[in-house]
Amino acid sequence: MSDKGITPREKNYSQWYLDIIERAELAENSSVRGCMVIKPYGYAIWEKIQEGLDRMIKESGAKNVYFPLFIPKSFLSKEASHIKGFAKECAVVTHHRLRDTEDGKGVEVDPESKLEEELIIRPTSETIMYDTFSRWITSWRDLPLKINQWANIVRWEKRTRPFLRTTEFLWQEGHTVHLTHKESKEEVLDRLNMYVEFGRQYLAMDMYFGKKSDSEKFAGAVDTYGVEAMMQDGKALQFGTSHDLGQNFSKVFHIQYADKKGELKYPWQTSWGVSTRMIGALVMTHSDDDGLVLPPSIAPIKVVIVPIFKDSNREKVLRYTKDVYKEVSKKVEDVEIDERDFVSVGFKFNEWEKKGVPIRIEIGEKEMNEGSLVVVRRDTLERKSIKFGNASDEVISLLEQIQNSLYEKSKELLVSKTHRVKNYEEFKELFEKNKGFALAYWCGSEECEENIKYETKATTRCLHREGKSISGECIYCKNKSTEEWIFGKSY
Amino acid sequence: MSDKGITPREKNYSQWYLDIIERAELAENSSVRGCMVIKPYGYAIWEKIQEGLDRMIKESGAKNVYFPLFIPKSFLSKEASHIKGFAKECAVVTHHRLRDTEDGKGVEVDPESKLEEELIIRPTSETIMYDTFSRWITSWRDLPLKINQWANIVRWEKRTRPFLRTTEFLWQEGHTVHLTHKESKEEVLDRLNMYVEFGRQYLAMDMYFGKKSDSEKFAGAVDTYGVEAMMQDGKALQFGTSHDLGQNFSKVFHIQYADKKGELKYPWQTSWGVSTRMIGALVMTHSDDDGLVLPPSIAPIKVVIVPIFKDSNREKVLRYTKDVYKEVSKKVEDVEIDERDFVSVGFKFNEWEKKGVPIRIEIGEKEMNEGSLVVVRRDTLERKSIKFGNASDEVISLLEQIQNSLYEKSKELLVSKTHRVKNYEEFKELFEKNKGFALAYWCGSEECEENIKYETKATTRCLHREGKSISGECIYCKNKSTEEWIFGKSY
Numbered sequence: 001m002s003d004k005g006i007t008p009r010e011k012n013y014s015q016w017y018l019d020i021i022e023r024a025e026l027a028e029n030s031s032v033r034g035c036m037v038i039k040p041y042g043y044a045i046w047e048k049i050q051e052g053l054d055r056m057i058k059e060s061g062a063k064n065v066y067f068p069l070f071i072p073k074s075f076l077s078k079e080a081s082h083i084k085g086f087a088k089e090c091a092v093v094t095h096h097r098l099r100d101t102e103d104g105k106g107v108e109v110d111p112e113s114k115l116e117e118e119l120i121i122r123p124t125s126e127t128i129m130y131d132t133f134s135r136w137i138t139s140w141r142d143l144p145l146k147i148n149q150w151a152n153i154v155r156w157e158k159r160t161r162p163f164l165r166t167t168e169f170l171w172q173e174g175h176t177v178h179l180t181h182k183e184s185k186e187e188v189l190d191r192l193n194m195y196v197e198f199g200r201q202y203l204a205m206d207m208y209f210g211k212k213s214d215s216e217k218f219a220g221a222v223d224t225y226g227v228e229a230m231m232q233d234g235k236a237l238q239f240g241t242s243h244d245l246g247q248n249f250s251k252v253f254h255i256q257y258a259d260k261k262g263e264l265k266y267p268w269q270t271s272w273g274v275s276t277r278m279i280g281a282l283v284m285t286h287s288d289d290d291g292l293v294l295p296p297s298i299a300p301i302k303v304v305i306v307p308i309f310k311d312s313n314r315e316k317v318l319r320y321t322k323d324v325y326k327e328v329s330k331k332v333e334d335v336e337i338d339e340r341d342f343v344s345v346g347f348k349f350n351e352w353e354k355k356g357v358p359i360r361i362e363i364g365e366k367e368m369n370e371g372s373l374v375v376v377r378r379d380t381l382e383r384k385s386i387k388f389g390n391a392s393d394e395v396i397s398l399l400e401q402i403q404n405s406l407y408e409k410s411k412e413l414l415v416s417k418t419h420r421v422k423n424y425e426e427f428k429e430l431f432e433k434n435k436g437f438a439l440a441y442w443c444g445s446e447e448c449e450e451n452i453k454y455e456t457k458a459t460t461r462c463l464h465r466e467g468k469s470i471s472g473e474c475i476y477c478k479n480k481s482t483e484e485w486i487f488g489k490s491y
Numbered sequence: 492m493s494d495k496g497i498t499p500r501e502k503n504y505s506q507w508y509l510d511i512i513e514r515a516e517l518a519e520n521s522s523v524r525g526c527m528v529i530k531p532y533g534y535a536i537w538e539k540i541q542e543g544l545d546r547m548i549k550e551s552g553a554k555n556v557y558f559p560l561f562i563p564k565s566f567l568s569k570e571a572s573h574i575k576g577f578a579k580e581c582a583v584v585t586h587h588r589l590r591d592t593e594d595g596k597g598v599e600v601d602p603e604s605k606l607e608e609e610l611i612i613r614p615t616s617e618t619i620m621y622d623t624f625s626r627w628i629t630s631w632r633d634l635p636l637k638i639n640q641w642a643n644i645v646r647w648e649k650r651t652r653p654f655l656r657t658t659e660f661l662w663q664e665g666h667t668v669h670l671t672h673k674e675s676k677e678e679v680l681d682r683l684n685m686y687v688e689f690g691r692q693y694l695a696m697d698m699y700f701g702k703k704s705d706s707e708k709f710a711g712a713v714d715t716y717g718v719e720a721m722m723q724d725g726k727a728l729q730f731g732t733s734h735d736l737g738q739n740f741s742k743v744f745h746i747q748y749a750d751k752k753g754e755l756k757y758p759w760q761t762s763w764g765v766s767t768r769m770i771g772a773l774v775m776t777h778s779d780d781d782g783l784v785l786p787p788s789i790a791p792i793k794v795v796i797v798p799i800f801k802d803s804n805r806e807k808v809l810r811y812t813k814d815v816y817k818e819v820s821k822k823v824e825d826v827e828i829d830e831r832d833f834v835s836v837g838f839k840f841n842e843w844e845k846k847g848v849p850i851r852i853e854i855g856e857k858e859m860n861e862g863s864l865v866v867v868r869r870d871t872l873e874r875k876s877i878k879f880g881n882a883s884d885e886v887i888s889l890l891e892q893i894q895n896s897l898y899e900k901s902k903e904l905l906v907s908k909t910h911r912v913k914n915y916e917e918f919k920e921l922f923e924k925n926k927g928f929a930l931a932y933w934c935g936s937e938e939c940e941e942n943i944k945y946e947t948k949a950t951t952r953c954l955h956r957e958g959k960s961i962s963g964e965c966i967y968c969k970n971k972s973t974e975e976w977i978f979g980k981s982y
Contacts, residue, residue, distance in 0.1 A: 063531035
């Protein structure tokens, strides 16, 4: 363990992840099983994510709304395959009142407050929304309808890990309704690309994306498209999904519009979402054994200035520090000074490294006399001295370099750990040794997919290439295949 | 009923309110009893409110966080008076799984998934947060702790009305912890003033504010301070509250810090919140029989441009319209053009009036030829022609005038409908005739307060004046009183 209290990745990757979450003060477990508390620093990252993504969502024409937390039980079973995927592990509200216990020391459920129909805490909002859509949509003029919701979601998970899988989590869910399948399919891909763009631009993450297999698709969807990121341990993390719902829901929720001829038609729907899971992906993509590493685009603090002073020069150094702050802040947002005098400079360096602040500026007597400052990059820990007059331009340029370099590193990891395999022996070896993703032909049969999963723990992540020019043998059954898939062990 | 489908206030004030919510497309009932769907236009107002208020909250030093939706049942009963106020009508989660019914046609609660301890959907988050605070706070250096959360809340309400009282609603709740009672009491008042400032600046609403009576205070608080707004029908609407929690919660949740001498002490706490109820207050304060009236500061669309064209001059008028759009947008945000060609101009005017857009710009052949535009104020429906070249400055100035004039109107209503009453006869008459608020001396006894409420339906809203120089007779029992209170019938 480092002096930062972080288990090295090599030693125990899972524990390393948990240590980072704790030491960077992103989140912690609550007294409610499987539910986490998102702490100020973790929530500030979520706000940065929301800010960037919300802008992109609005640019796509979707408008934000808010639908109820509760879903009547009967709604969930309207779409046959939806219920199979979602109704099983969920929080069920059965009563609406507590009463004092007889001994007066506590409270108990009042049996007389039993609900006629149980309410489910939304595991996703298709059903409650589409019930309403059936009243909103009557004419072709009402389409396309594009809405989005930022909300909390509950899925009763047995094994939880902060951000990656929690009983309650935060997400955005977009829902659109279209005149034609062509148009809705375009929307599905546009939003998928939006997530990829967001990942690249803001989170400095490169990712694969494409159609998911039937066994991995959303319950109720015709097709699901996913964005798959690679973590440093070579495992896959599903970053976001975009679903082609076809007319599956419009038919069961009786969403119909009159077309230009006055004929009643069922419209075509999509839904798409990303969640606080992204923060888990972000942590596992860039961080190192010293702690969190954040891309400047979503760092709550981009630059921290640490003055180094003794009692004798305290005032002078702090005055110069404030000059530096003003100079840097001219062009850079989210700059902070760490003026605390009850912890040592070493403690501060450690803390800001653990928290992944992209740039640390150190200022002491020497810098003050020289009119300079020392800048330290969190990602490489490189340090250099720069002139006061160049401070804001240098910092801007360094932030850009860090953002780009993190993205390039992520891209390199993705490429270097993706292996085209020739046969099942190679395939098995790859996953035995946790070398990353495999590119392999697959015939599309569920049987092969299941056997592969059973034997190697690897699953289809998404379709990589397909088409007439693509042809090979299924990695498992050796039948002809025109689809190359990405396989990986997943979180 | 007007041609806008809105019941006049004079005829039925309650129905007028519901009509506005519907016709301005702010919200609608969902299939879940007591829960509303906040529609795009209503949610856009909420986003504007969040944006403005979140900035003020962060300036106060509070940081945003997210705590679990669920509260273990036993937590609620830790603070004796808290449970009395909150545990009674709430949503109780008792199970975590559904299973297929025997006929395979639906789902039912799986009895084997019963939770060991029931979970309550948060009716407010003191208990779940303070359980965590007890681990966050160990030293005097950890104080003050200031956090805030934007979240959904559930209170099982019997009678609901959109925005004013719904089973689920959205709010922000701030929670702070301090070294001294002096400091925490200052925080309580600072946040109270923040809400008043926010109401005045953004919502153009003037309000009373002050300490609430014991019967009206938050369950678990030492003192509650409230902000009370007056609606057009003279009724009071509690706009927000700020609570001095004393050490009531720190003692039962074992929140303790070591002071500079190393002695363990209980800190002092506050909590404060406002909710989507503000939107109800906003609607009822400014709107008229033509629909919603929005203050420019929180209007999702500040200016709507409606081009008036025939087939013959369509292109030319639209080109000029776009020039006007560009000119106005130079200095004004949230400007939109209504280019729809499948509804009439009259329909458009009606629609934007119903939706309360502060300024409508009309552009036709005449304006195009003159290089002018017609601007119409939503609040007064006044119209005037202005020159193209002055457009952005005139619009800015007009938006300011509207904002100020709405505030002045609200202030005037508050003052003109607040009556200092000399005796109980006057007091009763005031409330029989729904003349607004009464200023009256009250001795502070719960008995008088209850009798007044029983006899007149008026309740103490908040303390108006107190102190040595203040002296009078209790409006009910005629005993000596040094406190003048605001009484009102409330929503």
